[in-house]
Amino acid sequence: MKKIKTLSVGLSVLFLLSCENKQDANKPEKPKVETEKTSTDNSEKSHENHLQKQIVSLIDGIQKGKPDEVKxxxxxxxxxxxxxxxxLESEKWEKHLGKGFGEKEFQTYFNRIFNDDFRKTLAKIDVDKVLKQGRDEAEYTNKSPSEGSKNTLEIVYVDDKITMTFNSTVYYEDMADEYSQVFVFTTKDGVLKFKDFQIAG
Structure with missing residues (x-):
């Protein structure tokens, strides 16, 4: 009788454990939505921070005249x-039409591509405002008695694109000369790259 009683108790315990396991198996899994959402948010934030660092690096490199950073x-x-x-001078540049502008030339002529007036105007741009509000504009006046200038620079950051529009009026003794430069950079896939450069005047 003692053996039968012990066996009966053992079977009861196994039955209870089996029921508990079935209940656990039937419990619905906790949704992973919050975890996945947090992971996505963190990824997007990391992507945005990386892109902003590139934009800051580009602007800082141009402003400080560092072609090694800008290239x-x-x-x-x-x-x-x-x-x-x-x-190049007007009589020389036509000979290079259709030829690629190389890295060596970029470093050699960096200060002509982004001249002193451009860089000093860029120094007045609020980079945080560009990143947060998508736009900023600055003015710089060079009051040199021999060759003064009045300059404006607008930077617009919208739709994965950064557009820098620079307008300058250079004053000589008896005349004035106006010109414009537009640099366009794209930010697709988290990588900042030059897209286009247009001039007028």
Whole structure:
């Protein structure tokens, strides 16, 4: 009788354990929505921070005249004749039409591509405002008695694109000369890259 009683108790315990396991198996899994959402938010934030660092690096490199930093955002050779136009004298640049503007030329003529007036105007741009509000504009006046200038620079950041529009009026003793430059960079896939360069005037 004792053996039968012990066996009966053992079977009862096994039955209870079996029921508990079935109940656990039937319990619905906790939704992973919050975890996945948090992971996505963190990924997007990391992507945005990385992109903003690139934009800050580009603007800082141009402003401080550091071609080694800025060239990272260009693919060489650059297929754009306007670089030759601003880099060389008028009688020389036409000989280079259709030729790629290489990394060596970019470093050599960096200060002509982004001249002193451009960089000093850029220094007045509020980079945080560009990143948070998508736009900022600055003015700089060079009051040099021999060759003064009045300059404006607008930077717009919208739809994965950064557009820098620079307008300058250079004053000589008896005349004035106006010109404009537009630099366009794209930010697709989290990588900042040069897209286009246009000039007028």
């Amino acid at each position: 990272a955002y260009f693919d060489f050779p650059i297929k754009n004749d306007n670089f030759w136009y601003v880099a």
